[in-house]
Amino acid sequence: MSTPDKQRRSFLQGAALAVTAGAVSRAGAAALPEAPLQASPATQPPLHPANGRPYQPVVTLNGWSLPWRMNNGVKEFHLVAEPVVREIAPGMKARLWGYNGQSPGPTIEVVEGDRVRIFVTNKLPEATSVHWHGQRLPNGMDGVSGLTQPAIPPGKTYVYEFTARRAGTFMYHPHADEMVQMAMGMMGFWVTHPKDPGFMRVDRDFVFLMNAYDIAPGASVPKVSTMLDFNLWTWNSRAFPGIDPLVVRQNDRVRIRVGNLTMTNHPLHLHGHEFSVTGTDGGWVPPAARWPEVTTDIAVGQMRAIEFDATEEGDWALHCHKAHHTMNAMGHDLPTMIGVDQSKVLDKITRLIPDYMAMGDKGGSMGEMEMPLPENTLPMMTGRGPYGPIEMGGMFSTVKVRKQLARDDYRDPGWYRAPAGTVARPWNGPAPSAARAPDRDDGKPTLEVVKPGMQGGHQGHH
Amino acid sequence: MIPHVSRPLRAAAVAACALLAGCAQLSPDGGFGQVEQASSTRLGQAPAWNRTPQQTQASSEHVRQLLHDPANSTPRLASADDAVQIALINNPDLQADFAGLGVAEADLVQAGRLPNPGFSFKRSHAGDDLKIERSLSLGLMRLLTLPAASRIEQRRFEQVRLSLASRVLSVAAQTRQAYYQAVAAQQGLQYQKQVADAAEAAHALAAQMARLGNISQLDSAREQFFYGQAQTSLQQARRLAAQHKESLARLLGLAPDFSLPAQLPALPRQLEAVDDIEQQALQQRLDVEAARTELEGLQTSLGLTRATRLVNVLDLGALRTTESGKPVENGYEISLEIPLFDWGEARVAKAEAIYLQGAHKLAAAVLDARAQARLAWRERQDAYTLARRYQDEWLPLRQRIADENVLRYNGMLVSVFILLADAREQAATVNAAIEAQRDFWIADASLQLALGGRPTQGKQP
Ligand SMILES: [Cu+2]
Numbered sequence: 001m002s003t004p005d006k007q008r009r010s011f012l013q014g015a016a017l018a019v020t021a022g023a024v025s026r027a028g029a030a031a032l033p034e035a036p037l038q039a040s041p042a043t044q045p046p047l048h049p050a051n052g053r054p055y056q057p058v059v060t061l062n063g064w065s066l067p068w069r070m071n072n073g074v075k076e077f078h079l080v081a082e083p084v085v086r087e088i089a090p091g092m093k094a095r096l097w098g099y100n101g102q103s104p105g106p107t108i109e110v111v112e113g114d115r116v117r118i119f120v121t122n123k124l125p126e127a128t129s130v131h132w133h134g135q136r137l138p139n140g141m142d143g144v145s146g147l148t149q150p151a152i153p154p155g156k157t158y159v160y161e162f163t164a165r166r167a168g169t170f171m172y173h174p175h176a177d178e179m180v181q182m183a184m185g186m187m188g189f190w191v192t193h194p195k196d197p198g199f200m201r202v203d204r205d206f207v208f209l210m211n212a213y214d215i216a217p218g219a220s221v222p223k224v225s226t227m228l229d230f231n232l233w234t235w236n237s238r239a240f241p242g243i244d245p246l247v248v249r250q251n252d253r254v255r256i257r258v259g260n261l262t263m264t265n266h267p268l269h270l271h272g273h274e275f276s277v278t279g280t281d282g283g284w285v286p287p288a289a290r291w292p293e294v295t296t297d298i299a300v301g302q303m304r305a306i307e308f309d310a311t312e313e314g315d316w317a318l319h320c321h322k323a324h325h326t327m328n329a330m331g332h333d334l335p336t337m338i339g340v341d342q343s344k345v346l347d348k349i350t351r352l353i354p355d356y357m358a359m360g361d362k363g364g365s366m367g368e369m370e371m372p373l374p375e376n377t378l379p380m381m382t383g384r385g386p387y388g389p390i391e392m393g394g395m396f397s398t399v400k401v402r403k404q405l406a407r408d409d410y411r412d413p414g415w416y417r418a419p420a421g422t423v424a425r426p427w428n429g430p431a432p433s434a435a436r437a438p439d440r441d442d443g444k445p446t447l448e449v450v451k452p453g454m455q456g457g458h459q460g461h462h
Numbered sequence: 463m464i465p466h467v468s469r470p471l472r473a474a475a476v477a478a479c480a481l482l483a484g485c486a487q488l489s490p491d492g493g494f495g496q497v498e499q500a501s502s503t504r505l506g507q508a509p510a511w512n513r514t515p516q517q518t519q520a521s522s523e524h525v526r527q528l529l530h531d532p533a534n535s536t537p538r539l540a541s542a543d544d545a546v547q548i549a550l551i552n553n554p555d556l557q558a559d560f561a562g563l564g565v566a567e568a569d570l571v572q573a574g575r576l577p578n579p580g581f582s583f584k585r586s587h588a589g590d591d592l593k594i595e596r597s598l599s600l601g602l603m604r605l606l607t608l609p610a611a612s613r614i615e616q617r618r619f620e621q622v623r624l625s626l627a628s629r630v631l632s633v634a635a636q637t638r639q640a641y642y643q644a645v646a647a648q649q650g651l652q653y654q655k656q657v658a659d660a661a662e663a664a665h666a667l668a669a670q671m672a673r674l675g676n677i678s679q680l681d682s683a684r685e686q687f688f689y690g691q692a693q694t695s696l697q698q699a700r701r702l703a704a705q706h707k708e709s710l711a712r713l714l715g716l717a718p719d720f721s722l723p724a725q726l727p728a729l730p731r732q733l734e735a736v737d738d739i740e741q742q743a744l745q746q747r748l749d750v751e752a753a754r755t756e757l758e759g760l761q762t763s764l765g766l767t768r769a770t771r772l773v774n775v776l777d778l779g780a781l782r783t784t785e786s787g788k789p790v791e792n793g794y795e796i797s798l799e800i801p802l803f804d805w806g807e808a809r810v811a812k813a814e815a816i817y818l819q820g821a822h823k824l825a826a827a828v829l830d831a832r833a834q835a836r837l838a839w840r841e842r843q844d845a846y847t848l849a850r851r852y853q854d855e856w857l858p859l860r861q862r863i864a865d866e867n868v869l870r871y872n873g874m875l876v877s878v879f880i881l882l883a884d885a886r887e888q889a890a891t892v893n894a895a896i897e898a899q900r901d902f903w904i905a906d907a908s909l910q911l912a913l914g915g916r917p918t919q920g921k922q923p
Contacts (some may be wrong), residue, residue, distance in 0.1 A: 068475075197737045217875050218866070331875040340667065348663040349878070352656055352885040355868045356878075371872035380874055 032119050032157065033069045035078035037101035040089045043244040053111040056201060059255070059410060061208040061246065061397070062238045063189075064232040066106035073230035074115045074161075077108055081152075081174075081186065082123035088232060089242025089328075089393075092378045095220045095450055097124060098186035098238065103185030103237045105172070112167040112195040118160045120152060122280035124181075127151035128159065131175035133259075134281050134303065137162035152176075167194040168283050169257045169303045171209065183224040185237055187211065187261050200284065202307060203252035203407070206234045210298065210320075210395065217329055218374035221447040229332060232378075233325040233394035240326070240396040243385035244319065245412055248310045249405035255414050256318075257305045260298045266325065266395065270308070272274060272316040273399075275436065279305030295321055296406060310401045315385075315416040320395035330376040330394035337361050360373065386415035488571050492564045493623055500627035501550065502633075504746060504915035507543070509630050510551035511560040518915040521551040529720055537720040540901075542641045545714060549637040550630065552715035559629050566622035573615035576605065617759040621752060628748040631915035633713065638907040640710040645722050646900035647703040650893050652724070654692075654699035655735075657889040661685075661692035687741070687878070692886070713887060726899050729849055733842075743835035744828060746914025753820075753827035760820040767813040831912075840913035842905040849902040852895035860891045 038044070044064035051070050058065070068075045084098040087266045099105025106455050110116050129151050131143035145151035152158045170190035174181040189207045194200070212233050214226035224364035235243050248254050257279070260266055281303045298304050319326050325376040337360030342349075350356050357371065373379060383390035390396075402413045489495075494511045502508045512518040529537035539545055550556070584595040665685045672682035704718075711718035736742070744750055816895045867884050870876045 118901070217870055217873060237573075258627075296737065329875060331870075331877065334874060334877045335671060335681070337671075337878075338676065339673050339674050340676060342667065345663040345666050348659045349882065352660050353864070353868060353881050355865075356871075356881065359871075359874070372869055373873040374869040377869075377873055379873075450854060 030215045033076040033078045035080045035100055036067055038064045039101055054197050055111050056197055057109060058191050060107040061206055062236045062244050064106050065109050066115050074117045075110055076117045078119045079105060080121045080123055081128050086237045088139045088237060089239045089378050092376050093220060094215055097181060099188055105188035107189040107207060109191045110164045111193045112164060114164045116162060116164055119157055121157040122152040122154055125154055127176055128174045128181060129176040130172050133173060136165045136168055143175050154297040155188040164192045166283060167192045167303050168219050169279055170258045173261060180224040182261060183222050202255040204248050205255045206246050207257040209265055210235055210258060210260045210262050211237055217377040222377055231329040235395055239328055239378060239394050240392050243397040245400045246396045246398045247412060250310060250313055250401050250403045252310050254310050255305055255307045258298055259303045260300055263300060265297050265299045265320040267295050267297045269321040270318050272312045272314060273308045275306040275308035277304055278307045296447050313401050313403060316399045316462060318397050318399050326392045330380050336363045338363055488567060490641040492565060493567045496623050497627045501630045504537050505634050506633060507547050507550055512557055513727050524553050539720050539722055543640050545641040546634045546637050548714045549633055553633055553713055554715050556633050559626055563622055563626055566619045570619040573758060574612040592624040620755055624748050624752045635907050635911040637713045637859055639751060639904045640713050642900050642903040644710040646896050647706040648722055649725055649896050651699045651703040653851040653889045653892050654696045658692040658696040660882045660885045661689040664879055665689035729853060729899060729902060733846055738837045739839050742833045742913050747831045750827050750831050757820040757824045760817045763815045764813045834912040838909040842909045845902040845905040849898040852898045856891060857895055860888050863916045864888055
């Protein structure tokens with residue numbers, strides 16, 4: 001996590017780098033607001049509004065919010081659609097498409113009733129558009145290329161303008177060649193804050209998008225024709241252990257807003273606390289309609305806002321409950337080796353394949369193994385915790401609840417130190433006798449299975 | 463190409479020839495020295511003619527030495543050169559051909575000897591009638607034709623020597639090729655063993671996994687099938703290796719109970735540039751020399767025919783039967799005629815025609831030699847390029863694929879079965895590389911033969 005100073009520097013740097021290419025004419029460029037760039041994949045501190053209506057800013061997990069300028073009462077943003085390099089996790093970089101140096105693009109934060117003008121410069125090799133997912137806006141601003149507007153050709157800048165009418169949780173993404181462009185990482189978060197900053201006010205408001213990539217081991221560009229069989233399951237294009245923790249102060253009211261732009265649903269599960277789903281794509285859920293959850297399924301193309309009071313100190317897992325989504329790239333056509341004794345053939349195999357090592361005979365656990373992998377490939381499950389390998393990857397992070405934290409302090413406090421006697425421990429006493437099921441009563445008839453067959457089937461035939 | 467015909471020899475020549483021919487003696491080496499000489503300059507290795515028990519003993523001892531491996535008790539053939547050397551002193555067909563040289567020399571000497579005067583006595587009965595004939599004869603005919611016959615036999619002997627030297631070169635080339643075939647087949651067998659091992663490991667693993675319920679019977683059956691296939695291929699490779707070793711052993715005149723090097727000789731770093739291969743071929747090739755000798759002989763016959771007209775000496779070409787399906791018959795016929803009706807003009811014309819024929823044959827031999835040299839050169843060049851590509855590009859690439867697969871296996875991205883299948887494919891590439899290397903050495907031996915046996919690559923491995 002970087003300091004606000006660092007953040008300013010990167011913004012300045014961004015301003016210097018912004019709109020340099022000849023894509024935008026000089027006269028046009030003079031009229032355009034800055035298009036800041038972000039180079040770091042770390043979670044940036046919240047962007048407190050310097051002007052315009054006040055609001056409580058969000059924190060984008062492993063991301064940032066886009067600065068704006070006020071122009072005669074209109075909030076002006078500048079998005080540049082362009083190829084980017086995103087570190088999925090330390091040790092692996094992906095060549096993606098995104099906005100302003102990152103994929104996903106920066107979070108856009110506005111306030112209910114704001115007049116918003118967004119310049120979109122296309123530096124991609126093909127036409128694009130931006131659809132403002134979930135917003136009420138004039139039809140011509142909906143960003144569906146061909147339907148509501150011509151697509152933005154490469155090298156051109158288009159401008160969108162509308163009033164943010166409804167407070168809530170939104171996304172933006174292309175609606176032009178979207179299968180390819182979303183597979184390449186084109187997407188971003190949008191939050192419209194309520195006009196009244198006290199409305200459903202929380203202490204910490206985290207946002208991230210769920211996305212998935214299919215990047216072959218040793219490669220760095222996603223396979224854009226993959227429909228379902230993705231191998232990297234990510235939040236904001238990051239996979240655990242590359243996902244930052246969600247750091248909160250004990251007893252903070254916490255909101256986590258999640259959007260799903262993958263091709264499948266994700267049951268998001270939080271440990272240690274119950275939460276309520278307080279917002280959907282359609283808006284805020286009336287308090288009377290909420291029900292407690294520890295897991296909420298987020299369907300494809302949906303947004304959910306969940307809220308809870310972080311009452312319990314500790315490092316609490318937050319993850320997708322599809323086990324396959326909490327690990328990184330793994331072969332999908334592997335035979336199970338559990339219980340297979342390879343000792344007899346090991347000799348023959350190592351004569352042919354000298355670097356061969358028998359694996360998987362006791363399960364899939366790889367946590368302690370360190371073997372060379374194809375370059376630019378993440379190991380399957382490698383996150384390490386205070387007690388050893390966490391054996392997780394992909395859509396996994398932790399909510400770190402701590403007592404003594406400042407309001408805006410999002411720095412990783414390190415691993416939780418559990419009070420003595422509160423951690424599961426080895427039992428060294430005598431083994432307790434196991435409870436046994438009573439013997440079965442043999443008087444009951446056994447189940448007979450009759451397979452459908454020829455018997456009696458031809459009775460009527462002569 | 464056609465030299466002018468020398469001035470006719472006068473009748474006196476007949477006597478001169480007789481004088482010359484009278485010198486013909488059986489040589490102590492049976493003419494083998496020249497064969498040995500031709501082989502040594504062209505191959506750098508000398509043949510041996512095992513005529514006496516002592517010579518046979520010496521050759522056996524030489525073979526034993528060549529096969530001796532100080533590190534091992536079993537006989538070991540160390541190189542293609544050793545194989546050639548053994549064949550040159552131990553190949554039984556070659557020994558039989560060497561013996562033919564003795565026959566030819568005996569003929570030569572016989573042709574140069576004056577016939578002995580002879581007596582004949584004939585006693586016959588016809589019913590009660592007893593007839594006794596006595597005669598004293600001297601082979602007048604032989605006496606008259608002796609000079610011509612002697613020259614012809616001299617040339618024929620020359621031809622036999624040339625063809626024998628040519629046989630030596632061809633046996634050397636055959637041996638070299640058989641050696642490379644045998645080593646390559648044995649090397650291929652080793653790799654096929656690895657393939658079979660991989661298939662066996664996969665099969666054993668799959669069978670165990672099917673028993674435990676980790677994979678389906680279908681997948682297990684597939685691995686078993688691959689195993690069966692690999693076993694069959696291994697058997698074929700074993701058969702091939704045995705066949706090639708037998709062929710080599712036959713050329714060496716030995717039983718195949720010697721071991722071979724594990725690997726073919728390495729490819730030369732680069733091929734030397736030779737720009738006069740055609741010239742080399744013309745200077746070295748024995749078939750060209752044979753055609754030249756034949757033409758010289760025909761020239762002599764032509765001169766003789768012109769000089770005598772009455773002595774009908776038409777050799778070789780005249781008697782060269784060209785009946786299809788039968789071996790070419792070389793020889794000569796000499797007859798003496800009494801010039802009553804025919805004064806020999808037609809005979810001279812015929813001799814001239816035959817001489818012309820010989821000249822064209824020489825031209826054809828030259829053309830052949832040039833073409834063969836060019837072709838063999840190009841083929842060796844191509845074989846080299848291919849073998850190099852295998853060695854420098856494809857084998858390293860295969861290795862990289864194998865390495866990458868292991869990395870993927872490490873990341874649990876592919877299964878052990880993929881690794882084993884890749885090992886099988888890798889072995890197939892290695893086999894192809896061995897074959898390419900073998901083909902280069904075989905092409906190299908062919909080029910040597912096409913250039914008249916001269917080593918092209920220095921000392922041969
Ligand atoms: Cu999931």
